[in-house]
Amino acid sequence: MDITAVLSASLLLLALGALFSALIGFLSTKFTVERDSRLDEIESLLSGANCGTCGYAGCQAFAEAVYQGKAKVTDCPSTSPNNKRRINEIMGINESVGEKTYAIVHCNGGNACRDKYDYQGYGDCRTAEMLAGGRKKCYTGCIGLATCVDKCPYFAIEVGENGYAEVKRPSCTSCGLCISNCPKSIIGRIRASARVYCACSNHNKGKEVRDVCPKGCIACGVCAKVCPEGAITMVDNLPLFDYDKCTACMLCVEKCPTKVIKEIKD
Amino acid sequence: MEYILIIIGAVLVNNFVLVKFLGICPFLGVSKSTENSLGMGFAVIFVMSLASLITFIIYHAVLVPLDLIYLKTIVFILVIASLVQIVEMAIKKFSPSLYAALGVYLPLITTNCAVLGVALLNVDGGVALPIDNVLKAFINGAASGVGFTVAIVLLSAIRERLARADVPVCFRGFPITLVAASIMAMAFAAFSGMIS
Numbered sequence: 001m002d003i004t005a006v007l008s009a010s011l012l013l014l015a016l017g018a019l020f021s022a023l024i025g026f027l028s029t030k031f032t033v034e035r036d037s038r039l040d041e042i043e044s045l046l047s048g049a050n051c052g053t054c055g056y057a058g059c060q061a062f063a064e065a066v067y068q069g070k071a072k073v074t075d076c077p078s079t080s081p082n083n084k085r086r087i088n089e090i091m092g093i094n095e096s097v098g099e100k101t102y103a104i105v106h107c108n109g110g111n112a113c114r115d116k117y118d119y120q121g122y123g124d125c126r127t128a129e130m131l132a133g134g135r136k137k138c139y140t141g142c143i144g145l146a147t148c149v150d151k152c153p154y155f156a157i158e159v160g161e162n163g164y165a166e167v168k169r170p171s172c173t174s175c176g177l178c179i180s181n182c183p184k185s186i187i188g189r190i191r192a193s194a195r196v197y198c199a200c201s202n203h204n205k206g207k208e209v210r211d212v213c214p215k216g217c218i219a220c221g222v223c224a225k226v227c228p229e230g231a232i233t234m235v236d237n238l239p240l241f242d243y244d245k246c247t248a249c250m251l252c253v254e255k256c257p258t259k260v261i262k263e264i265k266d
Numbered sequence: 267m268e269y270i271l272i273i274i275g276a277v278l279v280n281n282f283v284l285v286k287f288l289g290i291c292p293f294l295g296v297s298k299s300t301e302n303s304l305g306m307g308f309a310v311i312f313v314m315s316l317a318s319l320i321t322f323i324i325y326h327a328v329l330v331p332l333d334l335i336y337l338k339t340i341v342f343i344l345v346i347a348s349l350v351q352i353v354e355m356a357i358k359k360f361s362p363s364l365y366a367a368l369g370v371y372l373p374l375i376t377t378n379c380a381v382l383g384v385a386l387l388n389v390d391g392g393v394a395l396p397i398d399n400v401l402k403a404f405i406n407g408a409a410s411g412v413g414f415t416v417a418i419v420l421l422s423a424i425r426e427r428l429a430r431a432d433v434p435v436c437f438r439g440f441p442i443t444l445v446a447a448s449i450m451a452m453a454f455a456a457f458s459g460m461i462s
Contacts (some may be wrong), residue, residue, distance in 0.1 A: 009334055016341060020348035027352055031359040 038090050039067050045087050047078040049153045051175045066091065074098060078175035100192040101174045103157065103167050107142040107186045108199035108260065110163030113213040114138075124150060129183035137212035140186050140201035148178035148187060169266055190264075195248035196241065200260045203236045217260045223252035269405055272397075275461045276409035282380045283417040284447075284454040289380030293418055294443060296371065303422035307415025309371040311408060314384050316353065317346045318407025321385040322400055342385045343377070350376045384410045417454075421447060 043063035050058040054075045056065055065071035066087065073084045074097055084097040119128055119135040125147035128134050134143045142164035148157045149165065156171035157178050165178075165187070179187045186201040198217055202209050206218035219237035231245035232252060239252075239261065252261045280286060283293045289310075296306040321342050329335050354372045357365045375381055388403045397403050424446045433442050 008332060009337055012328070012332060012334055012337065013340065013344070016344055020344065024348060024351050024355075027355055031355040033358055033362075 036067070039063060041090055042066055042087050045079070045083040045090075046076060047080070047083075047173055047175075049078050049173065049175060051078055051153050051177055053077055053175050053177065077101075078173035080173070101189040102169055102172045102192055103174055103176070103178055103187055104190040104197055104264075105142065105148075105157075105165045105167060105187050106197070106199060106201040107140065107164050107184075108162070108215050108262070109136065109138055109141045109213045110144055110160075112162075112215045113141040119145075126181075126183045134184065138202055138209070138216065140184055140203075141213060142184065142186060147181050147183070151177045151181045153177065191243055194241070194243045195246065195264050196250070196253055196261055197264060198239050198241070198260060199262050200238065203238060205237060215258060215260060218258055220257060222255050222257065223261055226251045226255045269402070271461055272402060272406050273409040273412075276406050277413040277416060278454070279457045279460050281413040281417055281454050281457075282383065282410050283414055284451040285458065286383065287451075288383040289378055289414060292371070292374055292378060293414075293421065294440065294447070296374075297418050297422040297425055297443075300419060300422045300426060303418040304415070306371045306374075307411070307418055309375055310378070310380070310414045311411030313346075313350055313353070313372070313375050313378075314381055314411035314414070315404055315408035316349060317342075317381050318384050318388050318410075319400065319404045320349060321345055322388055322397075322403035325389045338386065338389065339382075342382055346381055346385065347376050380410070380414060417450070420450060424450075 043060055046059045046063055048059050054062045056062040066073055073087045081097045081100050088095055114137045115135050116137050117135055125143040125145045128143050128145055144159050144163045146159045154171045156168050157165055159165050174189055190197055200217035202216050209216040209218050217238055221234045223239050224232040224234050229245045229247055231242045232239045253263050282288050292306055297303045329338055350372060384407050388397050388406055397406055428442055
């Protein structure tokens with residue numbers, strides 16, 4: 001083997017590499033464009049998920065839009081309120097940023113909910129939905145084929161062994177990708193301070209719900225009757241919570257005959 | 267006459283995208299709107315002409331005398347990547363409006379195989395006519411960029427129409443785009459043999 005050939009080749013590449021890196025290094029100091037440091041700060045305070053829910057190409061584009069006043073920081077659902085407040089401080093905007101929210105799945109049927117047919121093979125919830133509205137007999141039952149899991153950029157939602165999707169609170173930023181991609185539209189947002197929720201989305205009457213799922217809300221209205229604060233009203237056969245009035249006494253959770261009203265533990 | 271033949275050869279006969287099938291990634295990725303594809307096209311023209319100029323000089327001034335021709339691929343990649351970086355910085359500094367127009371596409375082209383392809387073919391004699399001086403290399407690079415621009419602008423015009431057409435579901439998006447691109451490639455194949 002000719003050692004000089006090896007040496008000359010590596011020396012040439014080394015020389016070229018050194019030349020170009022020196023050139024780029026030199027020119028980058030010469031050609032620096034002054035950038036407002038606030039822009040970098042805003043970008044570092046954003047969640048960095050690049051989920052696109054704000055309608056911009058990514059967090060960097062959104063940061064520029066906020067900086068130019070074209071967008072409001074509240075358009076971003078996934079940044080935490082603390083950071084939003086700090087961005088507003090940086091920009092000198094005095095505006096409320098709203099309370100922190102989480103995504104929540106309004107279904108606890110899963111394996112308990114009866115099947116219409118046996119679904120085998122390729123696909124996620126959206127393809128299953130095309131086949132006679134999904135495999136579950138309940139028209140709002142979680143199909144459990146994990147479209148939300150695939151969509152979540154934070155791995156904050158998963159389909160457990162019960163067969164329905166559940167949100168993992170610490171990771172969820174409420175960006176809303178699971179909400180917009182669920183073909184059953186059973187994922188929603190809930191305030192972080194809310195302590196109870198109804199884990200069913202079926203608007204049918206009790207008997208019809210009972211026929212398809214033993215865990216669904218049968219619209220008996222007991223929760224609305226026992227609530228000492230009057231925070232629950234029955235609307236279209238499902239309880240509607242007024243979290244401004246709720247004192248988290250957990251009476252509704254205790255009295256619910258199907259245990260579909262659940263306590264939220266952090 | 268030779269220069270005209272090089273231009274026709276690079277734009278139509280040996281079109282980089284539709285005949286040599288190089289640079290397919292930006293061809294499909296950036297052809298959604300005519301405006302964007304024009305921006306991409308001009309960026310490619312710019313980078314291709316500069317790259318073929320510099321790499322030709324480096325090849326004949328450095329690699330051939332040192333008998334290191336086999337290193338050309340890696341050297342060219344190094345040269346093109348640094349070149350694009352420098353050009354990007356310069357544009358950012360001196361013409362923010364041009365940077366805003368080209369900005370996204372310049373880094374995209376850094377490692378584009380069409381740019382590397384034109385540099386390699388210039389020195390390999392893979393072009394129909396011998397490239398024996400710097401001016402010819404430069405013209406071939408620029409004309410190849412024009413060929414890329416022609417192809418991508420044509421495809422983007424087709425895609426803008428397709429966006430409004432009633433395409434069967436299974437063909438929507440990339441499948442129909444690939445079908446359109448292949449028909450375009452067949453049309454360009456008619457030029458083959460014009461310059462031998």
